[in-house]
Amino acid sequence: MSRKTELSEEDRELIEAAKEAADRLHIDDFHEVAAALRTTDKRIFTGIHIEANVGFADVCGEVAAFCTAVSSGHRNFEAIVAVWGDGKGSYKLLSPCGRCREIISDFNRNMWVIVGSLKQPYKMRISDLLPLKTE
Numbered sequence: 045m046s047r048k049t050e051l052s053e054e055d056r057e058l059i060e061a062a063k064e065a066a067d068r069l070h071i072d073d074f075h076e077v078a079a080a081l082r083t084t085d086k087r088i089f090t091g092i093h094i095e096a097n098v099g100f101a102d103v104c105g106e107v108a109a110f111c112t113a114v115s116s117g118h119r120n121f122e123a124i125v126a127v128w129g130d131g132k133g134s135y136k137l138l139s140p141c142g143r144c145r146e147i148i149s150d151f152n153r154n155m156w157v158i159v160g161s162l163k164q165p166y167k168m169r170i171s172d173l174l175p176l177k178t179e
């Protein structure tokens with residue numbers, strides 16, 4: 045059984061929002077990955093990753109998007125995507141790191157995560173990307 049699900053039109057819009065943020069906020073080696081997060085009431089929040097000189101201190105784009113949304117009073121989320129951009133029109137779809145999978149799952153165990161490639165994107169439930177999590 046495949047757990048890969050086709051994207052909806054609003055999922056494709058979420059990818060475009062991440063690409064737009066990646067372009068708008070891009071700084072080489074500092075802000076290269078943007079994430080876009082959709083609430084259950086269909087609002088979109090974006091975040092940009094912050095590269096730190098100490099590797100483990102990086103702030104992922106997904107975390108930045110959550111911080112923006114939560115700071116604006118939103119806590120109910122249904123989908124997220126992260127995109128790397130070079131600031132010149134090239135992009136890559138990224139799947140979330142382990143820490144982000146934990147954070148996504150903490151907000152909503154059924155949240156959609158858009159993964160795959162930009163050519164062939166699909167979405168999966170975070171519970172499938174982080175199985176056997178202790179509740």
Ligand SMILES: [Zn+2]
Binds near residue numbers: 140142
């Ligand atoms: Zn991450």
